[in-house]
Amino acid sequence: MLRVEDLHAWIEGKEIVKGVDLEVNKREIVVVTGPNGSGKSTLARTIMGDPKVEVKEGSIIFKGEDITDLPPEERFERGIFLTFQVPPEFEGVKIGEFLMKVKGREDLETLKELKEIFRRVGLKEEFLFRELHRGLSGGERKRLELAQALFLGKDMIILDEIDSGVDIESVEMMISILKDLKKRAGILYITHNPLTLKLLEDERIIRMKEGRVVENGR
């Protein structure tokens, strides 16, 4: 479903991703790990279409089509979703209103669905009226990003360190959600949480180092 071929991504005149090949299929979890600064987030953001990243070589193929030059909102439309490792804050933007808008539905049924998802990721209902990522704790931000992954129902879900800085019980909750998502989507899971790596040891693991894939296998 998603295929990255010989990807070279540059930020501000510096090559960060140096020729990465990668494939993620439906009903598959691919775990990406590697030391800080090895280029995991940059890889994920390049797949989503971050405009500050320049792809100098290689391509990103999604559902058989080359999306390397599409804007992020187009990629989203086609079925890619990315959680942000450090999501930005939005003054006054209400979480509930934002999510309904993004979903493109504002009926009661949708609201009910959203509330149920919040319950599952451990966010109280009142978070619907909080500001988008503003004033949220680290763990709450991770939960809110995960909630969106569940709510928006995309085919290709890229999760960038949603399990860092959260407690053990939450990691287990996240993994159980992940296994559910796997039933309908392809997942690229970036982590270096030892507990998650243990819980996901049966999945394919890719190890990155200095912008390259140095290990690919189970």
Added chain:
Amino acid sequence: MRTVGKVERSLVEEISRKKGEPEWMRQLRLQSLELFEKMRDPVWIKGIDEVDLDKLVLYEDVEVRADKWEELPDEIRRFYEELNLPEMEKKFLAGLSTSFDSEIVYSRAKEMLEERGVIMLPMEEAVRRYPEMVRKYFGRVFPPATHKYAALHYALWSGGVFVYVPKNVKIEFPVEAFFLISSEMFAQFEHSLIVVDEGASIHFIEGCSSPQFRKFSFHDGVVEAYVHKNAHLKFTTVQNWSRDIINFNNKRAIVEENGSVEWVEGAFGSKASFVYPSVTLQKNARARVTNFSISHQGEWKESGSKVFHLGEGSRSTVISKTISTGDGVSVYRGLLRINKGAKHAFSAISCDSLLMDEESKTFTYPHNQIEEETARVSYEATTSFLTEEQMFYMNSRGLDEDAAKAMIALGFLSDVVAELPPEYSAVFRKVLEYDFRGSVG
């Protein structure tokens, strides 16, 4: 009748004669015309030099902007359809006042106002029916000599509404002039006068957040408010002008002892806008001025406030929130004056601006004249920027640039929008989205 013409004595005389005005009003007009001819352009005005007044002044007896729904420009029609407003409201907004039967929905409100002795009339009618009362206030709160365009206004005024709330009468529901007075609210030089007598209170809503289709491209209205002892007035304006309009909005209130006034002002659409609600505060009087605006590509929006503290213990709060996108310019221009003797006067001013693009601009010109040592004044200004990371986040959630900006603008304005009546905020949201989609910026 319709006159497009040179601003000269004969035009002014003709307007006065057509309206069958008393001599004092005719004199006021002519004196104002002289002032207009003598006065120089205010130095703070931008964009006015491109206005050819002789072409722009458009006097119409009755403001009818289109006779049939079908005659409206496509763009405007599509807009109303998209907003999903009730049919009747759509037609009304579009200026089809002749076919709008306001009686059905709003007669109840009118009845209630009448029962409580509230006078609410088109300005012209008030001049004829209550000449003494009108004369006592007209042109006294906002004098024609204030600036060149105030003088022009007094020479040419037409339309507007007169409101009088009797002593101790408190009107609990917001009064929407828009629906009650219909077309008189929409004139080019409309003049409104609101008198709230001792101990009375009212919330008056002018305009509406849906864009209005006008035939003129220069708007120069005046609102005068006189708030007597212990009285309260809240005056909310949400105007959404069409893009080619230059909007001058002159508002001033005099607030007597223990009285209070709130100006809430949101102006959209116009290519240039100058809005500075002003207030004169006597002993223990209070004012709260809230301004918000969006300046798109090619637009210049000025807002601010002028607050004059004359009495001791008077208090004012000024809130300004502006957004600039594309190369739009937002300007805050404020004057705070605290006279000697206004002991323990207090004023808090805050200006927040949001810049959405690299070329977007904002300027703030706060001007303080504090002559009283015991006064306390605070001034806070913040400027924030829409970051690339925020835009990428919104884009990655499927919102394109325009939708993202509308979402972020609405968030930024959420606390001031909360001051609008609830039914307005819903429409406001859609208007904002449309506003960003329709723009180049």
